[in-house]
Amino acid sequence: MTIPGxxxxxxxxxxxxxxxxxxxxxxxxxxxxxxxxxxxxxxxEELTPPGDIRERIxxxxxxxxxxxxxxxHAVISYAVETVGADLPQLLNVVFGNSSIKPxxxxxxxxxxxTFLRHFNGPRFGREGLRAWLKVPLRPLxxxxxxxxxxxxxxxxxxxxxxxxxxIDIIKDDHGLADQPFSGFRERVERCSEAVARANxxxxxxxxxxxxxxxxxxxxxxxxxxxxxxxxxxxxxAPGLIGFDAMRQLADGGRxxxxxxxxxxxxxxxxxSSESGISHYALFxxxxxxxxxxxxxxxxxxxxxxxxxxxxxxxxxGTVVPxxxxxxxxxxxxxxxxxxxxxxxxELYGRDVIFLIGGGLHNRSRDLVANCIYFRELVEKM
Amino acid sequence: MTIPGxxxxxxxxxxxxxxxxxxxxxxxxxxxxxxxxxxxxxxxEELTPPGDIRERIxxxxxxxxxxxxxxxHAVISYAVETVGADLPQLLNVVFGNSSIKPxxxxxxxxxxxTFLRHFNGPRFGREGLRAWLKVPLRPLxxxxxxxxxxxxxxxxxxxxxxxxxxIDIIKDDHGLADQPFSGFRERVERCSEAVARANxxxxxxxxxxxxxxxxxxxxxxxxxxxxxxxxxxxxxAPGLIGFDAMRQLADGGRxxxxxxxxxxxxxxxxxSSESGISHYALFxxxxxxxxxxxxxxxxxxxxxxxxxxxxxxxxxGTVVPxxxxxxxxxxxxxxxxxxxxxxxxELYGRDVIFLIGGGLHNRSRDLVANCIYFRELVEKM
Numbered sequence: 001m002t003i004p005g006x007x008x009x010x011x012x013x014x015x016x017x018x019x020x021x022x023x024x025x026x027x028x029x030x031x032x033x034x035x036x037x038x039x040x041x042x043x044x045e046e047l048t049p050p051g052d053i054r055e056r057i058x059x060x061x062x063x064x065x066x067x068x069x070x071x072x073h074a075v076i077s078y079a080v081e082t083v084g085a086d087l088p089q090l091l092n093v094v095f096g097n098s099s100i101k102p103x104x105x106x107x108x109x110x111x112x113x114t115f116l117r118h119f120n121g122p123r124f125g126r127e128g129l130r131a132w133l134k135v136p137l138r139p140l141x142x143x144x145x146x147x148x149x150x151x152x153x154x155x156x157x158x159x160x161x162x163x164x165x166x167i168d169i170i171k172d173d174h175g176l177a178d179q180p181f182s183g184f185r186e187r188v189e190r191c192s193e194a195v196a197r198a199n200x201x202x203x204x205x206x207x208x209x210x211x212x213x214x215x216x217x218x219x220x221x222x223x224x225x226x227x228x229x230x231x232x233x234x235x236x237a238p239g240l241i242g243f244d245a246m247r248q249l250a251d252g253g254r255x256x257x258x259x260x261x262x263x264x265x266x267x268x269x270x271x272s273s274e275s276g277i278s279h280y281a282l283f284x285x286x287x288x289x290x291x292x293x294x295x296x297x298x299x300x301x302x303x304x305x306x307x308x309x310x311x312x313x314x315x316x317g318t319v320v321p322x323x324x325x326x327x328x329x330x331x332x333x334x335x336x337x338x339x340x341x342x343x344x345x346e347l348y349g350r351d352v353i354f355l356i357g358g359g360l361h362n363r364s365r366d367l368v369a370n371c372i373y374f375r376e377l378v379e380k381m
Numbered sequence: 382m383t384i385p386g387x388x389x390x391x392x393x394x395x396x397x398x399x400x401x402x403x404x405x406x407x408x409x410x411x412x413x414x415x416x417x418x419x420x421x422x423x424x425x426e427e428l429t430p431p432g433d434i435r436e437r438i439x440x441x442x443x444x445x446x447x448x449x450x451x452x453x454h455a456v457i458s459y460a461v462e463t464v465g466a467d468l469p470q471l472l473n474v475v476f477g478n479s480s481i482k483p484x485x486x487x488x489x490x491x492x493x494x495t496f497l498r499h500f501n502g503p504r505f506g507r508e509g510l511r512a513w514l515k516v517p518l519r520p521l522x523x524x525x526x527x528x529x530x531x532x533x534x535x536x537x538x539x540x541x542x543x544x545x546x547x548i549d550i551i552k553d554d555h556g557l558a559d560q561p562f563s564g565f566r567e568r569v570e571r572c573s574e575a576v577a578r579a580n581x582x583x584x585x586x587x588x589x590x591x592x593x594x595x596x597x598x599x600x601x602x603x604x605x606x607x608x609x610x611x612x613x614x615x616x617x618a619p620g621l622i623g624f625d626a627m628r629q630l631a632d633g634g635r636x637x638x639x640x641x642x643x644x645x646x647x648x649x650x651x652x653s654s655e656s657g658i659s660h661y662a663l664f665x666x667x668x669x670x671x672x673x674x675x676x677x678x679x680x681x682x683x684x685x686x687x688x689x690x691x692x693x694x695x696x697x698g699t700v701v702p703x704x705x706x707x708x709x710x711x712x713x714x715x716x717x718x719x720x721x722x723x724x725x726x727e728l729y730g731r732d733v734i735f736l737i738g739g740g741l742h743n744r745s746r747d748l749v750a751n752c753i754y755f756r757e758l759v760e761k762m
Contacts, residue, residue, distance in 0.1 A: 041528030100648030147422030149438035242623025267480030
């Protein structure tokens with residue numbers, strides 16, 4: 001249903017944001033009109049100058065469609081000039097002030113191809129990561145080094161066993177930082193070396209992906225150190241350091257390592273279905289805009305509360321056409337067990353990274369055997 | 382009420398986080414136990430190694446206190462070593478993964494003075510900003526240059542009138558970025574010059590505070606350009622570029638300009654009372670940790686939905702003792718009008734920045750007269 005009286009497209013290049021609004025139809029229309037002003041001129045309608053500012057800069061409601069009696073999707077377009085050409089300002093125009101109002105959720109972004117040229121997006125994407133790992137077809141296997149508190153030598157010993165067992169991606173748990181019990185540099189050197197040694201023995205192409213999330217002034221040097229130590233990827237938590245910091249790493253010419261995005265501190269965006277940002281937009285579209293090659297999120301049925309549908313929507317966001325931006329890997333984790341692999345294969349198909357952490361420890365005490373079992377389970381499907 | 386069976390302090394230096402948990406008492410206790418593991422080892426209890434990791438690294442429930450039948454405050458302590466010494470990892474340990482679980486809200490941080498030594502916090506704080514502006518006692522007057530879409534010359538003309546009228550702080554609207562209709566550099570030069578000219582004429586010490594929020598690789602150069610052009614402060618939206626980017630600006634020796642923090646994209650943290658981060662912790666404590674000298678937030682009764690109590694809690698967070706960290710200014714805005722100044726003075730007292738944007742335009746067409754009226758209103762209270 002389209003509401004009569006809603007403006008229809010103005011001239012010039014525009015991008016669109018679909019907002020999910022809570023309220024009756026009349027309330028939703030008021031909210032949509034408020035968003036048009038709040039996200040741009042931040043002026044009451046009567047003070048907004050006529051002409052170009054009123055006609056082009058103010059957001060424009062292109063459609064208002066009922067989802068049910070109390071929820072509407074408003075499609076609002078903005079002139080591309082409101083953003084210029086950068087990610088922080090895109091996020092600002094999409095949701096800066098309106099994030100502070102209840103009952104407004106960003107459902108999805110619709111960005112024209114010409115506008116997307118301002119963004120490089122993922123450097124590797126699905127195909128690039130498969131080529132990097134030399135795994136052309138099957139799902140990718142990933143685990144995490146943990147628990148926090150282990151010294152680098154013990155983490156490296158774990159990494160060696162995982163690599164021997166045929167895991168593709170061994171990442172730091174996101175809680176591993178630069179801590180007295182496990183300094184960043186020693187950990188990265190030891191774990192990189194352990195994985196390289198295992199690869200020489202097995203002929204596999206396992207990569208170690210250290211968590212380089214750190215104070216912003218040390219981020220690039222962490223990435224450079226990781227690369228020079230032989231790490232095969234970078235784990236970054238954009239909720240902790242900003243999406244644009246991840247974008248900078250992805251754009252950085254000489255670094256050229258795949259990036260896995262971790263959801264730490266992003267939960268508040270998705271914890272309510274009536275506010276924040278949708279799983280699809282946050283873990284799919286925005287992660288891609290910010291250069292992630294794989295997007296980690298908690299799978300349904302683990303120790304978090306995402307639903308199967310929300311997880312499926314993330315997958316959709318990782319692959320929906322977005323100009324020249326590459327599709328990226330969904331990497332569901334968070335309390336996954338080996339027993340659930342067959343069921344997960346059903347939902348995710350082959351283009352997925354299975355992230356199993358603790359669940360890889362409790363099949364038996366032999367970690368190498370557990371990894372081999374995991375790999376065979378996936379290969380035979 | 383304290384729950385029997387809850388662990389009591391372990392050895393070594395620890396910091397505390399108070400979480401508000403939704404659920405019955407037994408559910409809250411389960412949630413609290415889960416947080417202890419989720420925020421540290423991310424391992425099931427049975428897999429967590431005994432000894433130091435189990436005893437010190439895992440979080441420790443120090444108290445569980447009923448707020449009402451369905452809400453509990455859990456005080457959980459963490460070893461300072463889990464953080465090391467940086468802001469992103471502090472945010473990670475406080476709320477990284479638990480942000481993704483519903484019914485958990487960070488209520489407040491309790492950080493020992495020795496731990497706070499890792500953070501410089503605000504460079505100016507309340508006293509420093511008063512000295513910078515040469516306004517020792519009364520509330521500070523602030524307005525915003527808007528609407529988005531005006532060219533630099535028109536924004537500068539507005540800035541000149543505001544400065545002539547005796548406003549203390551003229552900030553860019555947070556929607557002003559580096560846009561085709563208003564390039565960052567031209568805007569900063571013209572507005573700085575306009576304010577300096579007005580100051581020469583009035584003898585006042587008005588400052589222009591441009592929005593320097595930008596891609597992370599251009600942030601420092603934006604700040605340097607602003608400083609060299611004569612800007613008197615920096616507007617930063619840490620929700621868009623990360624808290625640590627603001628911290629870096631505050632720490633940067635040669636920049637040395639006061640920082641105003643804008644709440645864009647931070648709304649999702651506070652929009653639910655059952656999840657996210659409290660107003661007190663987010664706009665008070667964390668803004669201070671991240672180096673803001675003033676924290677902007679939407680006042681109660683404007684066009685946003687914060688309550689009077691939530692605003693009062695932000696004020697409390699700006700001034701609560703936090704080691705050597707300076708108290709900072711609350712800067713309520715968001716649809717404020719001149720008519721509400723007396724009532725706001727009652728809540729906020731003199732240590733406040735009154736941020737009135739659109740409301741300063743609609744008293745009369747004479748902006749200078751409107752500003753003079755605003756200033757007299759505040760001075761005579």
